[in-house]
Amino acid sequence: MPHVLYVRFHPAPGEDVYQGLLALLGELTPVVEALPPDAALADVRGALRYFGRDAAGLAEIVRVRALARYGVDCTVGVAANPLLARMAVYEAQESGAPASRGGRSGGRSGGGSGGGSGHAAGSVRTVPGDPDAVAAFLARKPPIALPGVGPATARTLSAYGLDSAARIAAAPLSTLQRILGATTARRVHAWARGIDPAPVTPNAPARAMGAEHRFRHDELDPVRRRRALLTLADGLGVRLRTSGQVAAAISVTVRYADRSTTTRSRTLTEPTAHTPALTAAAYALHDALGLQRARVRSVALRVEGLMGAELASHQLTFDPADEKSRRLEAAADRARARFGISAVRPAGFLDVA
Template sequence: SALHGVGPATARTLSAYGLDSVGRIAAAPPATLQRILGAKTGRVVHERARGIDPTPVVPNAAARSTGAEHRFAHDELDPARRRRALLSLADDLGARLRGSGQVARALTLTVRYADRSTTTRTRRLDGPTAHGPALTEAAYALHAALGLQRARVRSVALRAEDLCRAELAARQLSFDPSDDKAHRIEAAVDRARARFGADAVHPAATLHRGTPRAQP
C-alpha cells in the first residue's frame, strides 16, 4: 500500500498471492502481475515497485493534494476524541488551502489502528471548497461510515485531494444567511491568524482538555 496507485483492494489481492511487500512485487515476473491485476495495472505496479515512473516532472508545479495527520498519545477508543482530532485537522487544512489560494474537490481519510493496519476512504465534495465547516462535515461523514465503534485507533489523517486554484472554481451560491455568516467569520479568523499567528484562533470544540492538535 506504500506504492502510489495501490489501494486497499489491490493490496489485498497482491497479498493473497504472497506479494505482500514492495521487494516481492519487484522480483515477480511482470507477466504474473499482469495476470493478477490486468495488463495495464500489473505493468504500472511492477514499474513503481522497481522505482520506475515515466510521469513528466514539472518544475514548480502546484500541489495536487495536501494533508495533515494526528497521532494519539495512546490507542484511542473514544469516537468523540477522534472527531475532535478530525475537526482540528479539517480546520488546519482549510486554513492552508485558503492561504495558498486553492480549493479541494475531494477529501481522503486514513485511519491507522493499533495493529498498524490502515483503512482509507475518499469522498467527493459537493463542490470545490476550502471552507472549514464543509471539510469537517465530509471528515465526520467518512469517519461515521467506517463504523469503528470501539476500534483502537493510533492515528487519523486527512488529505485534501484534486486541488485547483480557487479563482477557477465555481462556488454554489446559497440563500442561507448562516452560510454567509460562517464564511465571514472564517475570513475574520484568517485575518487574526495572519496578524497574531496560526495558534491565535481555534474552533471552540477543540479547546477541550487533552485536545488533539494537528501535526502537518
C-alpha cells in the first residue's frame, strides 16, 4: 500500500518558510526527512488509520495547508517507497499537467537523478502498490529517470541496449554486474523493478541561509549573473554577521530557461561571514560551470554549516588589504545598523526581483 510522500515545494521557499512546511508535515507524521532547500519525504503509514484517509488523501491535506498558511504550492508523489514517490513527482513536473488523485501517466523523457526539472502546477501523483501497476509505471522510463542513475551510467546502459527500466529489469543480474560492477548493478537492477529498501529517516535540516535572484528576462550576460551573485553574497554576509554566525560551506544553484537546475557547492577554507570571501567562492563556483551562452532564469546562493562566530578561528594573513577590507566591512555594518540595510551597497548591486 502506498504510504510514502515525496513533497516538492514551489516556488522554492525561504529558510523560515521551509522550516514551517516541515512542521506542517510533522502534524501528520513524526517520520519526516528534510531534503533542503525545497523538498521532503514523509512516511505516513502510521497516520492512515488515525486520519481515516489514504496516503493520497493526506497528500491533498498537505497541499491545502501549505497554500493556506504559506502561499506555497507543492507536487506530491505517493508510492510504496521513496524511489517511486520521487519518480511520480519528476513525471508530474515534466508533464506539466496536474493529475487526478490516484492517476498514473506515461513515460518521461529526461533527467530524474538530481537537482531538478521544471515544475507543473501543484498536483498529487500516486503510483499504485501492486507489482503490475509498478511495472507498467516503470516500463518505458529511460535509465536516467531512475533517481540515483547519473548521465554516465545511463549512457553506459543505453550503449548495451538497456535503454528502458523494463529492459534493465529483464536483464540477468550477472550481465549488469559485468557492465556496472557488482554493487552498482544490484542497486540499479532493484531500482528498475521499483524496489527501494531505503527508509524515510527523520532528520533536521542543516543550519543554512539562502537567497535567490530572479532575472526579469532570461539572462545571457555572465557579468550580470556575477553582479547578482555579488548582491546575494553581500546580503547573506550581512545576515550572518548580524546574527553572529559564520558559514562553513557555500553552494550556487543556477536555474535555466527550461526550468532545469544545476547546483555546485564547496567547503570554505575557513568558516566565515566575510562578504569578499563569500563572493569569491560564489564566483568560482559560477565560473566553473562554464555556462557560456546559457539562458539563465535565476541564480541562488546558499551558505551552510552555520555556527557561532565565537566558535570559529580566523587565520591571520598579515595582509594589509585583507585587514582594510574587514575594517571597511565593520564600518559598513555600523552604517546599515544606523541608517538601514540600503545605506551601503556594493557598486555592482542589483535590485532583487
